[in-house]
Amino acid sequence: MQFTTTAKTLAAALSFAVIAGCSSGGGTQDGTGSGTMDTDGMTSGTSSQGMNSGQNMNVQMPDVMTIYFEFDQETIQSKYEQVLNGHAAYLKANQSASVVLQGYADERGTREYNLALGERRANAVKQYLVMQGVSASQIEVVSYGEERPAVEGHSESAYAENRRVVFDY
Amino acid sequence: MRQMLRAALAFIVLALAARTAMAANDLTIEITKGNDQAIPIAVVPFKGEGTSPGTDVAQVVADDLEHSGRFDPIDRKDLISLPGAGDTLNYSDWKMINANYVVVGKMTPEGNGYKISFELHDVLGQKRVLGQYVSASRDQLRAGAHFIADQIYKKITDVRGAFSTQIAYVSATGTDQNMQFTLNVSDYDGYNARQVLSSNEPILSPAWSPDGKKLAYVSFEGGRPAIYVQQLTSGKRIKLTSFKGINGAPAWSPDGRRLAMSLSKSGHPEIYVMNLADRSLTRLTNSSAINTEPSWSPDGQHILFTSDRSGGPQLYEYTLGSGQVSRKTFTGAYNAGGHYGPDGKNIFMVTRDDSGYHVAKQSLETGRVTVLTKTRWDEAPTIAPNGTMVEYATQRGTQGVLGLVSDDGKAEFVIPSTKGNVREPAWSPFTD
Numbered sequence: 001m002q003f004t005t006t007a008k009t010l011a012a013a014l015s016f017a018v019i020a021g022c023s024s025g026g027g028t029q030d031g032t033g034s035g036t037m038d039t040d041g042m043t044s045g046t047s048s049q050g051m052n053s054g055q056n057m058n059v060q061m062p063d064v065m066t067i068y069f070e071f072d073q074e075t076i077q078s079k080y081e082q083v084l085n086g087h088a089a090y091l092k093a094n095q096s097a098s099v100v101l102q103g104y105a106d107e108r109g110t111r112e113y114n115l116a117l118g119e120r121r122a123n124a125v126k127q128y129l130v131m132q133g134v135s136a137s138q139i140e141v142v143s144y145g146e147e148r149p150a151v152e153g154h155s156e157s158a159y160a161e162n163r164r165v166v167f168d169y
Numbered sequence: 170m171r172q173m174l175r176a177a178l179a180f181i182v183l184a185l186a187a188r189t190a191m192a193a194n195d196l197t198i199e200i201t202k203g204n205d206q207a208i209p210i211a212v213v214p215f216k217g218e219g220t221s222p223g224t225d226v227a228q229v230v231a232d233d234l235e236h237s238g239r240f241d242p243i244d245r246k247d248l249i250s251l252p253g254a255g256d257t258l259n260y261s262d263w264k265m266i267n268a269n270y271v272v273v274g275k276m277t278p279e280g281n282g283y284k285i286s287f288e289l290h291d292v293l294g295q296k297r298v299l300g301q302y303v304s305a306s307r308d309q310l311r312a313g314a315h316f317i318a319d320q321i322y323k324k325i326t327d328v329r330g331a332f333s334t335q336i337a338y339v340s341a342t343g344t345d346q347n348m349q350f351t352l353n354v355s356d357y358d359g360y361n362a363r364q365v366l367s368s369n370e371p372i373l374s375p376a377w378s379p380d381g382k383k384l385a386y387v388s389f390e391g392g393r394p395a396i397y398v399q400q401l402t403s404g405k406r407i408k409l410t411s412f413k414g415i416n417g418a419p420a421w422s423p424d425g426r427r428l429a430m431s432l433s434k435s436g437h438p439e440i441y442v443m444n445l446a447d448r449s450l451t452r453l454t455n456s457s458a459i460n461t462e463p464s465w466s467p468d469g470q471h472i473l474f475t476s477d478r479s480g481g482p483q484l485y486e487y488t489l490g491s492g493q494v495s496r497k498t499f500t501g502a503y504n505a506g507g508h509y510g511p512d513g514k515n516i517f518m519v520t521r522d523d524s525g526y527h528v529a530k531q532s533l534e535t536g537r538v539t540v541l542t543k544t545r546w547d548e549a550p551t552i553a554p555n556g557t558m559v560e561y562a563t564q565r566g567t568q569g570v571l572g573l574v575s576d577d578g579k580a581e582f583v584i585p586s587t588k589g590n591v592r593e594p595a596w597s598p599f600t601d
Contacts (some may be wrong), residue, residue, distance in 0.1 A: 108526065109503065109505060110519055110548055111548075112374060112418045113459065113461055113475055116438045116459040116461050120459070140413075143394075147389070148345055148371065149345065152344055154545075154546070154567065
């Protein structure tokens with residue numbers, strides 16, 4: 001197994017390290033930091049969906065790791081489809097890669113019920129990725145509910161930032 | 170004498186429990202609303218107390234009585250005389266300041282502590298109705314005071330006092346990936362807090378075993394939720410469940426032999442009951458909706474739980490044996506986190522209205538709902554084992570704190586935290 005990627009953000013670099021640790025075939029790493037991971041990168045990822053090999057030299061890990069949800073909703077907003085398609089392409093191209101989908105809720109309501117809401121959101125993302133052809137075995141769902149707020153406070157903007165699913169590679 | 174022995178035993182247990190770092194004043198109660206129909210009672214500063222270090226025993230007794238919502242302790246500045254235990258009372262003095270009852274006491278040094286004598290006088294009946302003493306070591310004076318308040322409460326109301334009980338709660342600091350969580354146990358009023366568990370992963374839903382010796386809780390140690398059961402005196406614990414998905418909302422059966430819980434290993438959260446002897450699981454719900462927050466009825470025959478099978482979260486009751494499920498809440502679009510009161514006649518829950526999330530009580534007989542708290546972010550009600558007080562999680566500014574309200578909603582207190590965001594209170598059972 002070998003793959004090449006470029007790392008720009010710290011988050012991507014850390015995730016990369018985890019995946020590198022998972023690969024057993026002595027893969028090469030191209031961590032020059034000079035590459036870009038923008039929408040173009042994701043688009044090129046999408047275009048490679050036809051590939052079913054466990055190796056891909058070109059599909060980069062998307063740099064957007066978080067998508068957000070409306071109040072009391074687990075519906076994936078269309079504006080995030082491109083992000084999810086990028087992750088789907090990456091996971092399909094790197095079948096030894098695995099991801100934990102962390103589901104989160106805002107603080108309103110009881111903690112255990114919010115764990116269930118967070119799980120529903122993460123499951124909705126999982127379902128979307130599986131529909132795109134990602135193997136379910138590459139995906140794990142862990143709900144944190146309202147337990148790890150990205151932002152503290154009782155404002156609508158804080159809530160909006162806390163209702164999220166995070167890709168944790 | 171028997172009382173003294175029982176108290177002494179209680180202190181030994183408390184002393185064992187207190188072996189780890191004590192943070193005496195992590196939480197202290199402030200009054201937010203008093204009950205003007207409460208029974209006026211004068212609690213006179215105990216004689217000889219000047220020699221005691223730190224603890225104002227009479228004040229702790231007065232505070233306890235006030236927290237119940239049933240009593241209105243008279244201001245010390247309004248007391249016209251300061252008798253101690255054994256002194257003759259002039260009842261007309263106390264009638265003049267409208268005290269229905271008077272508590273007097275005396276503290277005599279004894280060994281490493283005090284012998285605390287106390288008396289309860291009925292002003293209208295003009296007689297002493299209670300006279301006892303309790304021995305307490307110097308660092309257990311608060312426990313001695315709670316014991317005294319329990320005796321007074323029982324004598325006047327004929328209901329067992331719950332002031333010697335404890336709470337477990339979770340405290341958290343930080344945000345996102347930089348958080349610290351602790352599980353703590355303290356006296357019901359927040360004093361004598363000690364840490365049971367510390368983790369940089371979430372801890373939630375502590376639940377006391379019916380014998381008061383163990384806590385079940387959910388901990389995300391290792392990045393996945395699991396249900397643990399921990400012995401409080403030894404600190405020993407077992408990981409009871411770590412199935413794929415949610416392992417949540419542990420709730421002990423009244424006999425302590427089973428644990429109800431919410432597991433999503435089937436794909437979505439369902440209510441299960443685990444037999445603790447062999448860890449066998451029985452699934453109770455099968456609805457493809459969210460099913461969580463189980464709570465046992467005191468008779469062990471029913472389990473109340475939250476489900477959104479009708480759209481939003483509402484409370485349902487499962488009957489063991491028949492498997493019948495009936496919806497219990499119909500007022501408002503959000504009712505969750507339900508618990509039976511100890512008499513099994515009322516349920517306590519979180520309800521949402523236009524002004525936010527509040528703690529409410531619903532009669533199972535009439536369906537009548539009484540909203541007990543008025544602040545905006547009230548949740549996680551936990552009921553004192555005598556049913557007279559409810560603690561809950563609330564917010565002060567952006568800080569999570571605990572609130573205390575009488576079960577009729579008439580008296581309300583807040584227990585500010587000096588450390589982190591406090592939440593998830595769980596009231597202990599009676600432990601003797």
